[in-house]
Amino acid sequence: MLTGGCHCGAIRYEADGVPFHETNCHCSICRRTTGAPFVAWFSVARSDFRIVQGTPQRYRSSEKGRRSFCPTCGTQLTFEHEDMPDEIDITTCSLDDPERLPPRDHTRTRSKLSWVELGDGLPEHPESRNPDR
Ligand SMILES: [Zn+2]
Numbered sequence: 001m002l003t004g005g006c007h008c009g010a011i012r013y014e015a016d017g018v019p020f021h022e023t024n025c026h027c028s029i030c031r032r033t034t035g036a037p038f039v040a041w042f043s044v045a046r047s048d049f050r051i052v053q054g055t056p057q058r059y060r061s062s063e064k065g066r067r068s069f070c071p072t073c074g075t076q077l078t079f080e081h082e083d084m085p086d087e088i089d090i091t092t093c094s095l096d097d098p099e100r101l102p103p104r105d106h107t108r109t110r111s112k113l114s115w116v117e118l119g120d121g122l123p124e125h126p127e128s129r130n131p132d133r
């Protein structure tokens with residue numbers, strides 16, 4: 001089982017199942033919502049994810065996207081897309097052990113900052129990994 005939560009400890013979550021789509025996302029929304037140059041994410045089936053402590057604040061970050069974060073400390077926790085009701089994305093670095101799920105690629109590199117130099121040899125996708133996403 002994967003466990004994680006926010007920085008202040010108010011929100012805790014658990015995830016079962018097999019994680020997938022481990023990625024570093026370079027989109028401008030991830031950037032602005034975190035204040036970081038890019039954000040590592042992984043996905044699980046939505047039925048395999050549960051909040052076990054606290055209540056995250058959720059908001060609509062794009063037409064079909066919703067993000068959640070801790071209302072106290074602001075840690076970004078999840079992303080959900082209306083067109084993908086069966087999966088949920090979770091910020092890798094909200095995990096208790098982010099070393100367990102290293103990214104497998106970079107997504108939305110068309111938006112990548114010019115001063116971010118990728119040298120890890122992972123595949124780079126200009127937009128999302130799947131064109132329909
Ligand atoms: Zn918190």
Ligand SMILES: [Zn+2]
Nearest residue numbers: 025026027030
């Ligand atoms: Zn993003």
